[in-house]
Amino acid sequence: MSEDRYQLGLEKLAEIDGEQGQKVVDALQSIAPEFATLMIEFGFGDIYSRPGLDLKSREIATVAALTALGNAAPQLKVHLHAALNVGCSPKEIVEILMQMALYAGFPAALNGLFVAKEVFAERGIELVEAP
Template identity: 50%
Template structure:
């Protein structure tokens, strides 16, 4: 079992928290707080591994990482709450609503229309909350 209080784990967590804070736009603390009473180790690993190890890697910029994440979550299906967080994060790192919608249109060819429709529904909610509707599209 991993000791989340070891110096190495604390360093991974701090690195991840810095990356998460940079891209997230403020909703991450709520996710971590929701896990604090039942799965604090899971909250730690989301930050340490997901952001301290994966998102902090060189080679892809935050926009590219978010496009990949959107496509994967949409393709998996059943991840709508996490997809909502990542649609928000995608906007925070500079993706446009049109780019996000285009990602979900592209997903339809690989994961099917139901999953693409669910993803667009999540995006529509986020866009409405941020006053970004209607989304203009070339097609």
């Protein structure tokens, strides 16, 4: 059972996060490889693989939650890439982050927007045309 969960989780991680997710797993190998296994099995094998929501909806929820936390910029960056990978448009992402100002405060929304700016730059995405 555990091996099945792990394999399913690895496949889902690759589908959602691509190389960004594998970088997180690789970074954990020298400090907490068991945590990487747990993250793959539970997070991606059990939760992300559930049929109740599509991957885009799951990433919208994840981006909103990480933004609201206000102290998870590295994880937010990974999940902003994931949101783009599963079909969120850059404009939708900006709207999600702006929505968080209402519920998590302006500092959290600003932090999220600046992380998104980094992710968009890495991908060559420009939302506002230069004057």
